[in-house]
Amino acid sequence: MTAIPDRRRTELVLLLFVALIIGAGGVLVCLGMGISVLQAARPLAVVGAFIAAAMMLDLADPRRDRWLLPIFALLSGIGFLLLWQLDPRLASRQLIWMLTGSGLMVAAYYLIEDVRDLARLKYTSGLAALILVGLTLVFGVEHGGARLWLDVGGLLSFQPSELVKVLMCIFLAGYVAERWDLLREDTRRVAGFQMPKLRHIAPLLLMVIFSLAIFVGQRDLGAAVLFFGLFVAMTYLATGRKAYALIAFVLFAGGAFAAYSFFPHVATRIDMWLNPWGEPLGRGYQILQGLFALAEGGLMGTGFATAGGATIPAASTDLIFAVAAQQMGLFGATAILLLFALAAHRSFSIAWRATDRFGALLASALAIVFSLQALVIVGGVIKLIPLTGITLPFVSYGGTSVIVNFIALALLMAVARDCTPHLRGGELS
């Protein structure tokens, strides 16, 4: 057995450092909640899941990214500490999801022999995504005004849009990789623009309509923005033409305006966003409580285990970032944003180092979904855009969300493994 290569040691050191931070945080939360300090083992178990996963992944194939796991371990740990104070029962469930998710991540990493094979599953994925959304539209269960959940066997409620996310990434990456030349060269002039022929772009257009359908049918603005952003970014990656992105945004703005005019629930969201002060106890309540939480946090935060989450609606899911900003202050909240920025950077760097077109596109798509999701929900909390119901990856509570994010992570690492031949010593150079 040779010495552990440098980067492997770096990852381990980083993970142990994360364990130290989360362990210390856990002790603080225990002291704050007045329970035994030994309970700090729970948040440590979250980090432990990552460490165990890292070791098992290395048994399969050590040529993978060394930064993503520590970043997401820290985010998951922080998320758990916040959930724990808000609702210990919810936190226990989240812990189970985390353990299951990390196990599935390892399993997926083992099972996917070559990530490039997934390209063949693109239509299957696309179809599966459509069926899932269709099922939700028909059989969906409403939670908090949005029909986003499917009840499975009356026991588990399952949020298909999370899974659709990954399926869409596979579909788009596969489709664009296959039609790469056709999308770029088989064009015709339409109204002064070089447009790809309809039969090449039709499946993509279908997806735009599909995302707007989610928007209207499910009252799920967040998912709509996410899929739409993903679609625009993929089009840009394929063609390198900003004009398409511009056209898409004009269409989106038009669609959004139409929705504002015709659908009262959309109008409510927009009005509430523009002027929450008008109805501080009514429609503006949620966004104002989020802002008050931010203000309460100030620069340094109020500290772990200080009250406040109780007044925030959906504190454990949509508004978890507000709770984080309150307890950890501007410093802590900025650190969380930096972690997401770092994760995005690592994912994109896997993408642009990939020698395989499908691999590069898949990694890009996953990176876009991750960062867009964080931006949309944080942007909603800080009143940059209307607040939407969407999870903050790895931080918010949500079973489907956690599992799917781990699978996405497995895919990212598989791309790094299979599509980047110039890996050295277990690290991307």
Add this chain to the structure above:
Amino acid sequence: MNELGRNIKRVAMIPAVGFAAMCLLLGWWQVIRGPELRAHPNNSRAQERLNNIQPGAIFDSEGEAILEVEEGPDGWQATYPAGEATSHLTGYNNRSGLQWGLRSARLGIGKHESPWAEFIEGPLQGNDIHLTVDAEAQRLATRLMRREAGAVVALDARTGAILAMVSAPTYDPALVLQSEWDFQMFQEDPGKPEYNRALQGLYPPGSVMKIFTAAMTLDLQRVERETTFDCTGSYEIDGAKVTCPRAHGEVTLDEALQVSCNTTFARLGRYFTADELADYLQRFRLLERAAVPMPSSTGTIGEFTDANRQVLLAETAFGQGRTLVTPLAIARATLAIANSGMALEPFLVKSIASPSGRVIAAGRRNEVGRAVSEETARIVAGMMVNVVEEGTGGVASIRRLKVAGKTGSAENPHGQAHSWFTAFAPADNPQVVVTAVVENAGAGAETAGPIVREVMALLLSRSGAG
């Protein structure tokens, strides 16, 4: 492949820029807008936090506490050591008086929040307030106004600091909230003790207005101190009749002020236009609200029309008409004469001090513009000295001291005339301005004059100038 790599790098810029923008906006809400949001009335968590902060105490200019805070069974409780003498300043609960007006300063929130507050351990404490008023003068004025209704305002003639502000009838703030019944009696009291007459009471100025009419016509150089007028005891204008108790005969402007000759001042109404009048009212700030953190009223002079213009100018000139002003406004205008024609805005808060004693904010002399020229102010001050030494204001004279003053009897629809007196002293080096109005007390000098004299004597002796 290279092209795809380039496109990926470009797309990767978007989240990078996005996250940077998020950090900036986050700082905007958490730090820059933070204090404002923490103090927002709809912020329930703020209420919880505020309940833990010990509100600051309120002190008079000599450091005597007029409001103290102690921990009671239902949270922080205010006590009022100076009782009824300062009730209109302290208020009787946290929604009245300065307890409401200086709420954020006393709790150390909003713009008064210390940037270091969150680093300080232990129970949070608000800021202490130091007022410019002298509790001793408050007590004296309150005693003098007992059984009367009206107000007394005393200002520092050099800075505009409010040295005393008393409204009568007053009340004991500790008794108001003793029971539901007490509170109901307090609110339904026909004497309206809750009402702060010094700032909110609107009274016709009566003859004290003549000071400002004289100052204005002198400043416009339409008349001189020695210009003579003939008083036959009555003066008619556009069918309205202005009378004096007796015919004063041929009088100079100086003498007209001394004897408070109505017909002469009514005649002065012809010497200026309505616009000039409005200009000087503004310069003397006779109609403006007071710049203190408590409710105050705006004065009025009524509506000028083509039909009533000459009559209303004449009536306004001698102090009747439709003019209504607050006692503080008369004190403030008198202060402008005392301060060589330069108008000062009175202030009530001397300083706001953090728990560690650091001064966070301080009230200071605030010149708000020239009312009249120095020369005019000097002449009018001289005329006001004559009012006290030889004219109607004799009752306000203080031994070995030159007092400049003016009486007033404001006719009003509620019975006997209101008694006014406004004065400053020493005339050649003014230190204090005192104004008093006593409701329905009859002729000027008899009731309000002695009150002004007593308060003035006390304030001068306390400042070491008497």
